[in-house]
Amino acid sequence: xxLQEIGEFGLIRMLTAAQSAGEGVVRGVGDDAAVLQPSPxxxxxxxxxxxxxxxxxxxxxxxxxxxxxxxxxxxxxxxxAMAGRPRWGLIGLGIPxxxxxASMHKIYAGVNELAAVYGVAxxxxxxxxxxxxxxxxxxxxEVPAGRAVYRSxxxxxxxxxxxxxxxxxxxxxxxxLRAVEVPAALRERMISAHLRPNPRVREAEMxxxxxxxxxxxxxxxxxxxxxxxLCRESGVGAExxxxxxxxxxxxxxxxxxxxxxxxxxxxFGGEDYELLLAVPPTAVAKLPELAERLKLPLTVIGQxxxxxxxxxxxxxxxxxxxxxxxxxxxxx
Amino acid sequence: xxLQEIGEFGLIRMLTAAQSAGEGVVRGVGDDAAVLQPSPxxxxxxxxxxxxxxxxxxxxxxxxxxxxxxxxxxxxxxxxAMAGRPRWGLIGLGIPxxxxxASMHKIYAGVNELAAVYGVAxxxxxxxxxxxxxxxxxxxxEVPAGRAVYRSxxxxxxxxxxxxxxxxxxxxxxxxLRAVEVPAALRERMISAHLRPNPRVREAEMxxxxxxxxxxxxxxxxxxxxxxxLCRESGVGAExxxxxxxxxxxxxxxxxxxxxxxxxxxxFGGEDYELLLAVPPTAVAKLPELAERLKLPLTVIGQxxxxxxxxxxxxxxxxxxxxxxxxxxxxx
Numbered sequence: 001x002x003l004q005e006i007g008e009f010g011l012i013r014m015l016t017a018a019q020s021a022g023e024g025v026v027r028g029v030g031d032d033a034a035v036l037q038p039s040p041x042x043x044x045x046x047x048x049x050x051x052x053x054x055x056x057x058x059x060x061x062x063x064x065x066x067x068x069x070x071x072x073x074x075x076x077x078x079x080x081a082m083a084g085r086p087r088w089g090l091i092g093l094g095i096p097x098x099x100x101x102a103s104m105h106k107i108y109a110g111v112n113e114l115a116a117v118y119g120v121a122x123x124x125x126x127x128x129x130x131x132x133x134x135x136x137x138x139x140x141x142e143v144p145a146g147r148a149v150y151r152s153x154x155x156x157x158x159x160x161x162x163x164x165x166x167x168x169x170x171x172x173x174x175x176x177l178r179a180v181e182v183p184a185a186l187r188e189r190m191i192s193a194h195l196r197p198n199p200r201v202r203e204a205e206m207x208x209x210x211x212x213x214x215x216x217x218x219x220x221x222x223x224x225x226x227x228x229x230l231c232r233e234s235g236v237g238a239e240x241x242x243x244x245x246x247x248x249x250x251x252x253x254x255x256x257x258x259x260x261x262x263x264x265x266x267x268f269g270g271e272d273y274e275l276l277l278a279v280p281p282t283a284v285a286k287l288p289e290l291a292e293r294l295k296l297p298l299t300v301i302g303q304x305x306x307x308x309x310x311x312x313x314x315x316x317x318x319x320x321x322x323x324x325x326x327x328x329x330x331x332x
Numbered sequence: 333x334x335l336q337e338i339g340e341f342g343l344i345r346m347l348t349a350a351q352s353a354g355e356g357v358v359r360g361v362g363d364d365a366a367v368l369q370p371s372p373x374x375x376x377x378x379x380x381x382x383x384x385x386x387x388x389x390x391x392x393x394x395x396x397x398x399x400x401x402x403x404x405x406x407x408x409x410x411x412x413a414m415a416g417r418p419r420w421g422l423i424g425l426g427i428p429x430x431x432x433x434a435s436m437h438k439i440y441a442g443v444n445e446l447a448a449v450y451g452v453a454x455x456x457x458x459x460x461x462x463x464x465x466x467x468x469x470x471x472x473x474e475v476p477a478g479r480a481v482y483r484s485x486x487x488x489x490x491x492x493x494x495x496x497x498x499x500x501x502x503x504x505x506x507x508x509l510r511a512v513e514v515p516a517a518l519r520e521r522m523i524s525a526h527l528r529p530n531p532r533v534r535e536a537e538m539x540x541x542x543x544x545x546x547x548x549x550x551x552x553x554x555x556x557x558x559x560x561x562l563c564r565e566s567g568v569g570a571e572x573x574x575x576x577x578x579x580x581x582x583x584x585x586x587x588x589x590x591x592x593x594x595x596x597x598x599x600f601g602g603e604d605y606e607l608l609l610a611v612p613p614t615a616v617a618k619l620p621e622l623a624e625r626l627k628l629p630l631t632v633i634g635q636x637x638x639x640x641x642x643x644x645x646x647x648x649x650x651x652x653x654x655x656x657x658x659x660x661x662x663x664x
Binding site: 026027032038042044045047048051054056078088124125128130131134140151218233 | 358359362363364365366367368369370372374375376377378379380381382383384385386387388409410411413414416420422423424426455456457458460461462463464466468470471472473475477480482483484549550565
């Protein structure tokens with residue numbers, strides 16, 4: 001079956017058939033706009049992330065289900081980074097003529113599977129013809145009034161903490177792109193980190209409630225780049241202890257096989273969608289117990305300083321200023 | 333100045349510099365998500381419309397300012413069609429390498445000029461590299477709880493009413509695409525209807541408050557197509573009196589010059605962004621006074637029937653069933 005045969009409205013019916021009404025959805029797909037019921041006493045969160053064929057993914061290398069999963073995951077991660085609860089999503093799809101409706105359906109299946117985990121309802125969007133496949137998702141969430149966690153509240157002396165381990169997603173991307181022999185289990189673990197990231201939604205809410213976090217964001221551009229955002233918005237600097245950055249135990253081996261350094265992945269590799277937090281010194285003692293409860297590593301990797309905008313890597317007596325930033329869409 | 337020189341974050345700073353904080357914006361551009369303050373006792377509306385180069389517009393024929401204006405206008409129109417008030421927008425931009433930052437800036441200027449008219453704040457979004465230029469806007473609005481007007485509430489006997497005049501946008505598009513000699517003032521009026529539609533935001537709110545409207549939507553796919561949506565969602569049919577459909581007084585002449593029928597434009601031409609309403613018989617007498625107050629034609633063009641899904645054109649004793657639908661993105 002091809003797009004021309006089922007038409008735009010047939011496609012929309014097919015794609016949205018599986019979408020349940022969902023909590024807080026007064027009216028979902030099918031009218032000029034969705035009607036949603038906000039929670040009294042909560043504020044609204046809104047974020048939008050897009051993925052474009054040939055820029056963010058290759059159709060040849062990516063299962064459409066994974067594409068849908070990741071589209072939602074990266075947007076859930078933005079809501080998580082504000083300590084919010086994701087609620088409702090709107091999907092925009094640009095569809096080339098050669099796309100199969102079955103593939104589009106699989107994209108939605110990927111979105112819907114992850115949406116169900118977090119009680120998120122897909123309540124509308126737009127599908128249009130386009131020269132290339134692109135996906136846009138606007139995620140709406142909620143946060144108790146005044147409880148959103150920004151990038152701007154870090155203070156000198158706060159500890160820099162990350163969740164999970166870093167660099168696996170970037171290593172997984174290299175394994176997708178290059179012919180390198182690695183053990184199957186390792187390959188799968190890394191590629192899965194790239195294609196099916198787990199947004200830290202519940203973890204972020206619990207960390208914010210427990211720690212009095214100064215600042216939080218998700219690591220999408222890479223640790224170096226996102227730490228740069230945190231420092232700039234908070235007017236602080238940071239010293240980072242590279243050997244403390246949590247990585248997959250097999251990342252050093254893999255980096256060697258790929259002819260790159262571990263830091264290429266752990267410092268500059270993007271799309272891990274782990275959280276980066278500035279935790280006040282008084283709250284750091286709570287980290288081990290929280291890590292236990294969340295079943296998620298929470299690692300202190302450095303400390304905020306008063307040297308606004310300066311990020312230094314400190315190893316023993318060696319200090320060097322971190323120059324390279326994260327991924328820039330239009331950079332040279 | 334080219335994109336490579338200013339980079340992604342430079343571009344975002346440039347594009348968002350003009351955006352004011354706006355009412356209900358706790359935190360706008362610059363964090364993982366915007367934080368917005370919903371109005372107590374109101375429900376949230378959310379719609380998303382996209383525009384793609386080569387499908388919805390040609391860069392050669394469209395000033396970037398107009399592109400931004402129209403991007404917002406079509407989304408405002410969706411909120412209007414629910415009888416809601418537009419509040420906040422998120423913009424997604426896919427930008428090809430050959431695009432000039434100055435053009436992207438002009439797109440935002442067009443968005444911002446129209447946004448200011450309605451007190452709408454642009455509170456975030458995403459900019460990515462892409463093979464073609466595309467624009468996505470998610471519009472959030474509010475409506476007093478329980479007061480949204482759907483497509484589904486029309487009843488047999490309700491009158492079919494449209495605002496403004498129909499077909500001008502489609503005629504304007506033809507004037508952009510084809511070399512036809514027409515008087516300058518007419519040309520400009522038609523092209524402006526296509527490039528800078530005026531969403532009926534305040535009009536829709538007042539009509540909904542005054543008329544007890546059964547169903548409402550905006551005319552984006554063309555009268556025939558959108559009336560089909562209304563009939564399907566409401567489980568009614570309609571008879572339409574073609575000679576009553578309001579058109580620009582010069583449309584017949586223009587249609588002749590273009591070698592097409594008036595109905596090609598007024599029935600099947602899309603993108604007028606006027607409103608289509610089902611008005612109960614008891615409220616029809618209020619239309620003339622409302623038209624006067626709104627300085628906008630409100631025209632009865634037909635009546636809803638019990639013959640579910642059947643739309644007939646009735647001229648004198650002649651009745652014929654309307655077969656052709658509106659614009660289908662993937663249709664043959």
